Structure formats: structure tokens, C-alpha cells
Amino acid sequence: MRVYSQNMRLPRHRDPACPFSPPAELRGLPAMSRLEFADGHLGWLATTMAAAKVVLGDPRFSARQELKHVPVRSARPGGPAAPAPPGFFATMDPPGHTRYRRLLTGRFTVRRMRELEPRVERIAAEHLDAMAAAGPPADLVSAYALPIPSLVICELLGVPYDDRGFFQDRTARIVLPDRDTAGAIADLSAYLGELVRRRRAEPGDDLISDLTGDLTDEELANVAMILLVAGHETTANMLALGTFALLERGVAYEEGAVEELLRWLSVLQLGAPSRAALEDVEVAGALVRKGETVAMSLSVVNRDPDEFDDPDALLPGRPEARRHLAFGHGVHQCLGQQLARIELRAGYRALFDRFPGLRLAVSAAEVPLKEGAAVHGVERLPVTWPT
Numbered sequence: 064m065r066v067y068s069q070n071m072r073l074p075r076h077r078d079p080a081c082p083f084s085p086p087a088e089l090r091g092l093p094a095m096s097r098l099e100f101a102d103g104h105l106g107w108l109a110t111t112m113a114a115a116k117v118v119l120g121d122p123r124f125s126a127r128q129e130l131k132h133v134p135v136r137s138a139r140p141g142g143p144a145a146p147a148p149p150g151f152f153a154t155m156d157p158p159g160h161t162r163y164r165r166l167l168t169g170r171f172t173v174r175r176m177r178e179l180e181p182r183v184e185r186i187a188a189e190h191l192d193a194m195a196a197a198g199p200p201a202d203l204v205s206a207y208a209l210p211i212p213s214l215v216i217c218e219l220l221g222v223p224y225d226d227r228g229f230f231q232d233r234t235a236r237i238v239l240p241d242r243d244t245a246g247a248i249a250d251l252s253a254y255l256g257e258l259v260r261r262r263r264a265e266p267g268d269d270l271i272s273d274l275t276g277d278l279t280d281e282e283l284a285n286v287a288m289i290l291l292v293a294g295h296e297t298t299a300n301m302l303a304l305g306t307f308a309l310l311e312r313g314v315a316y317e318e319g320a321v322e323e324l325l326r327w328l329s330v331l332q333l334g335a336p337s338r339a340a341l342e343d344v345e346v347a348g349a350l351v352r353k354g355e356t357v358a359m360s361l362s363v364v365n366r367d368p369d370e371f372d373d374p375d376a377l378l379p380g381r382p383e384a385r386r387h388l389a390f391g392h393g394v395h396q397c398l399g400q401q402l403a404r405i406e407l408r409a410g411y412r413a414l415f416d417r418f419p420g421l422r423l424a425v426s427a428a429e430v431p432l433k434e435g436a437a438v439h440g441v442e443r444l445p446v447t448w449p450t
């Protein structure tokens with residue numbers, strides 16, 4: 064049994080020389096390395112696909128937030144987290160977690176999500192029309208990448224058309240740095256509570272109305288909030304960062320590119336997902352003691368040379384790309400992955416069809432990256448096209 068003592072302190076998320084790649088100090092580490100967390104806890108970092116799958120797939124590891132230490136200093140200042148409130152299933156373990164997943168899974172099937180595809184295409188087309196009408200240059204983040212997932216979530220949750228402006232403004236504030244994030248979350252939480260009460264009185268053809276028979280108002284508002292937070296920032300960042308990557312590398316978009324972009328970009332930064340050991344567990348030859356937290360860097364895991372040939376190359380259409388863990392693994396594997404795939408496919412396709420000559424309006428080094436955010440991305444993406 065080996066226990067590594069590669070004490071590392073808050074490693075960088077990405078390589079300063081390449082905004083898409085994990086930092087050099089996280090490459091070539093043992094499958095399980097010791098990692099000092101923000102609160103001094105000596106936990107673990109899983110860096111291979113095999114180790115990550117054990118941690119995410121074994122019920123002896125818990126997703127409960129009150130048991131986990133946080134590796135990144137900015138993520139949660141001091142003190143243990145409170146247990147998840149009713150409905151916050153992403154940080155619950157089975158059987159509580161299972162109950163919510165069962166209720167929601169039917170709403171997120173491939174078939175259901177395909178039904179949303181024409182609506183995603185319509186939303187994308189409307190925003191491209193507006194970009195074309197305004198003329199180049201444009202900021203792809205505010206003009207395209209942020210509004211698409213926000214409006215798609217509106218469709219899913221049944222947010223009335225008249226409220227979209229408010230909803231989009233607050234969801235954008237959650238994503239963009241230097242905005243009043245706490246205020247935006249409080250506004251959205253109050254809004255979702257009210258929406259749930261309205262849907263209970265007047266049901267519509269939407270997810271909230273579907274679940275009023277099974278969940279309390281508080282549970283429903285929290286479920287809606289999770290869907291919003293989990294589904295918006297990730298997809299918006301993938302749309303903008305993926306476009307940046309294709310333009311910067313001079314790689315043409317093709318249908319198979321989505322899985323490879325998910326793998327290559329792995330937008331969740333070091334620390335997510337993470338799990339706490341409920342008992343001693345051996346992972347890839349390392350003994351994780353009860354109470355210790357294992358964090359992972361999906362960015363490193365998805366460049367595992369044992370899984371992917373030439374892992375640092377962006378090769379759209381490579382068949383093994385779909386083995387990536389960008390959506391996690393095990394019981395918490397991303398509930399919205401089919402929706403995300405549809406948004407990304409429709410979003411990139413419509414963008415490159417409309418503007419085949421799309422290019423960066425500034426040099427790649429001038430594109431501002433999100434520093435210290437839990438989800439990697441660009442703050443702005445100035446683009447231009449021939450008119």
C-alpha cells in the first residue's frame with residue numbers, strides 16, 4: 064500500500080502558456096497525490112481516469128457538502144458547510160439523492176431533450192440575427208454564449224416570456240465576475256419560489272408544473288435553482304471557450320467536435336467534483352482514510368495518456384473522446400448532459416454556419432480569462448467576421 068506525500072498547495076488551474084490545458088505541475092503525478100486544502104486539511108488529488116472513476120463510483124465516498132473540505136481558497140470562506148437544504152440533491156447521498164434523480168430523470172431523456180432542439184435552434188438564430196444586424200465586432204459571451212443557456216432553462220422551467228429579461232439579467236450576474244452574485248442568487252431564489260407557487264395554482268407544460276405533485280414548494284424552488292446554476296454557467300462557458308479554442312487553433316467545427324471539446328476543455332476547475340471518504344478506501348494503491356476529501360481535476364483526468372492517444376491534441380471526431388469524464392461518473396453523473404450536448408451542437412453549428420469567416424477580433428493573448436472561477440471560461444470573446 065502506498066501513501067504519497069507530494070504536498071502541493073493550491074496548484075494553478077491552467078497552464079499559463081495555454082488557457083485550455085492543465086498546468087504542468089499537475090501532469091504526470093501519481094494517480095493519487097496528497098493535496099493540502101484551503102483550510103489546511105491534507106486531502107487527495109485524483110489525476111487519472113481510473114482513480115476518478117473509483118472515487119465517483121464507490122458508495123463509500125460521499126458527496127455531502129458538510130463532510131467535504133474545499134481545495135480552492137476562494138470557493139468557500141472558512142467553517143464547515145451547512146447540510147444540503149431540501150431539494151439540493153447534487154450534494155446528497157443515496158437514498159435521498161436517488162429519490163430526486165428518479166423524479167427528474169424522465170424529464171431529461173434523450174427524446175425529451177431532442178424535442179427542445181428546435182427551440183434551441185430558434186434562440187440561437189435570433190441572437191445571430193441580432194449580431195449580424197449590429198455588425199462586427201461583437202462580444203460572443205454577452206451576445207450569444209450567455210443568453211442561450213439562460214433562455215433554454217427558461218423554456219424548461221416555464222419562466223413566462225415577460226419575465227425573461229429579469230431572469231436573464233440575474234443569471235448573467237451569477238456567471239460574470241465583479242457583479243452582485245449574492246444579490247442575484249437571492250433575487251432568483253425569491254423569483255423561483257413565487258414561480259413554484261404560481262405553477263401550483265395554474266400548471267403549465269413545464270418541469271416545475273410536472274413535479275408539483277411530488278415535491279414541496281421549498282424542494283421545487285431548490286431543484287429549479289440547482290438546474291439553473293448547474294446548467295447555465297457550464298454551458299455558457301463551454302460555448303464561448305469552445306469557440307475560442309476552435310478559432311485559436313484554426314480547427315474547423317464539425318459535428319463530432321462537441322465530445323472532443325468537452326474532453327479537451329473540461330471547464331470544471333480543480334476541486335469539482337470532490338468526495339469525502341465515509342470509511343478507509345484504497346484507491347489506485349493509495350489508502351484514503353475515513354474523513355479525508357478527494358478532489359479531482361477533470362482537466363488532468365481528461366488528458367490521461369492511458370486513455371487518450373496524444374491527449375493534448377484537439378482532434379474533433381476522435382472516437383475515444385466520448386470516454387471523457389467532463390460530465391462526471393456514477394450516481395451524480397450530469398443530469399443535464401443530453402441538454403448540454405444539444406445546446407452545444409446547435410449553438411456551435413448555427414454560429415459557424417452563419418459566420419463561416421468568424422475570427423478573433425483581438426490576439427489570443429488579449430482574450431480575458433476567468434481567474435479563480437469554479438468554471439473555466441473567458442470573460443469576453445471579441446470576434447469579427449467579413450461583411
Ligand code: HEM
Nearest residue numbers: 152153293294297298301336389390391395397398399403
Ligand atoms: C457543458 C455543460 C455541462 C458540464 C460540463 C456539466 C458537468 C457536470 C458534472 C461534472 C457533474 C457531476 C458533479 C459531481 O459528480 O459532483 C454535473 C452534475 C449535474 N449537472 Fe451538469 N454539466 C453541464 C450542463 C448541465 C446542464 C445543461 C444541466 C441542466 C439543465 C446540468 C445539471 C446538472 C445537475 C442537476 C447535476 C447534479 C446531478 C446529481 O447530483 O445527481 N448540467 N454536471
